Amino acid sequence: MASSFKVKARYTPYLLRFKFDAGTSRGVLRTKKTYLIQLISADFPGTAGYGEAGPLAGLSIDDREDFERQLADVLSEMEQISFPFQEAKIMEILAQKVSFQLPSIRFGMETALLDLLNGGKRYLLPNDFYDKGRPIPINGLIWMGDKEFMYRQIREKLEQGFDCIKLKIGSIDFEQECELLASIRKQFDEHEVTLRVDANGAFASADALGKLGNLAKYKLHSIEQPIQQGNWEEMGALCRNTPVPVALDEELIGIHEPFTKQRLLEEIQPQYIILKPTLLGGIAASREWIKMAESRNIGWWITSALESNVGLNAIAQFTSSLNPEVPQGLGTGKLYHNNFESPLAMMGGELYYQKGKKWSNLKEVF
Structure with a gap:
């Protein structure tokens, strides 16, 4: 059995629409743009892992004009990495490879990798x-x-x-x-x-x-x-x-x-x-x-x-x-x-x- 696995990664933007005008200290929200991450791997045939990177406008440190380019660059780098099958080691790699300045992307990658590791059932860890x-x-x-x-x-x-x-x-x-x-x-x-x-x-x-x-x-x-x-x-x-x-x-x-x-x-x-x-x-x-x-x-x-x-x-x-x-x-x-x-x-x-x-x-x- 292989000791590690590699992934193919892609993302897509998705615009969420509120059911009402959501009032916050940063104004009224009517929509929320988020990004879904999809990971597939030859070591996990027929399945996919999904995560979400959704920075909050006006609050997240990765609410930035070049966010989508940053996301694309991170996913490209993720495709070069051989990931171990252990959750703790995956977390260590992401902490090293994904900048703290991109917290939502790091969270989305954690989620997608754990989902993939556990069979693509939207199940991440024992709970x-x-x-x-x-x-x-x-x-x-x-x-x-x-x-x-x-x-x-x-x-x-x-x-x-x-x-x-x-x-x-x-x-x-x-x-x-x-x-x-x-x-x-x-x-x-x-x-x-x-x-x-x-x-x-x-x-x-x-x-x-x-x-x-x-x-x-x-x-x-x-x-x-x-x-x-x-x-x-x-x-x-x-x-x-x-x-x-x-x-x-x-x-x-x-x-x-x-x-x-x-x-x-x-x-x-x-x-x-x-x-x-x-x-x-x-x-x-x-x-x-x-x-x-x-x-x-x-x-x-x-x-x-x-x-x-x-x-x-x-x-x-x-x-x-x-x-x-x-x-x-x-x-x-x-x-x-x-x-x-x-x-x-x-x-x-x-x-x-x-x-x-x-x-x-x-x-x-x-």
């Missing part, structure tokens, strides 16, 4: 989500918009059975956002519904602590990225004095050297970190962050970043392999009119893998 049908608890995401639009989303999520709700804040008047939180707390206490908020860096450093004091009245689980990333000293002071646990999100983007990761965690000492594999460089990079966080008693959860079901499935299986203890941010599978059919399903605030359902024929996309 109870796929292997045993064990669901992953997830938070219900409330998109930015006017007060009525946000309130309508909240009602829908609660009716669907979510007991963890995450609101994106910072787009409307702060008092109106507090009114939305108050309306939930009038009906459900913190033991019945967990509330998270995501400020996406919207608060000014000078008044962030005061706003967190107001938000604390609503018994929040956490607030993501209250001030802009890159202000380690101000963020550290906030984390030491905050009445609401702080979760770092954008703060982690672009940080890749182990020493710098350690310094960030030690100087800021957040209560939580949030991991988006597409933005951080994939599975291996996310594992490194988690190991460092856990050694410092920092909590974590994993969030998808508007991938199609191809990327979401990979992130969900990776998440499940870690046996998460809190709801994860993986509720993005129903955002699009033209997502790929998959066994992924959301029910009652949980994400399931239903093996009886089939995947779209991804070969037809190429």
Whole structure:
């Protein structure tokens, strides 16, 4: 038996279309461009491995004009490599060969190679989500918009059975956002519904602590990225004095050297970190962050970043392999009119893998 295998690689762009105007701190999203990667190999006849490279506009460090050329160049280089059959060694090679400046491509290659290695069934690594049908608890995401639009989303999520709700804040008047939180707390206490908020860096450093004091009245689980990333000293002071646990999100983007990761965690000492594999460089990079966080008693959860079901499935299986203890941010599978059919399903605030359902024929996309 061969000790290694080589691949033929290609990609195709795919434009995902939102079912609604998705409000974010970086504007309203109506479409999301992503790229599917396909790998085939003579050592795995009749099968193909698929991954997704989908940088987020305005946020990913590989959101760049020459992204498609960079992707083509990386795939060309991948065709020259003899890959071992061991997952750990594949991860080492990708960390060496795919620049940290191209995190979504590294994640897409990890996914495609692991899929190919495991028979092209969209199965990546041992995990109870796929292997045993064990669901992953997830938070219900409330998109930015006017007060009525946000309130309508909240009602829908609660009716669907979510007991963890995450609101994106910072787009409307702060008092109106507090009114939305108050309306939930009038009906459900913190033991019945967990509330998270995501400020996406919207608060000014000078008044962030005061706003967190107001938000604390609503018994929040956490607030993501209250001030802009890159202000380690101000963020550290906030984390030491905050009445609401702080979760770092954008703060982690672009940080890749182990020493710098350690310094960030030690100087800021957040209560939580949030991991988006597409933005951080994939599975291996996310594992490194988690190991460092856990050694410092920092909590974590994993969030998808508007991938199609191809990327979401990979992130969900990776998440499940870690046996998460809190709801994860993986509720993005129903955002699009033209997502790929998959066994992924959301029910009652949980994400399931239903093996009886089939995947779209991804070969037809190429």
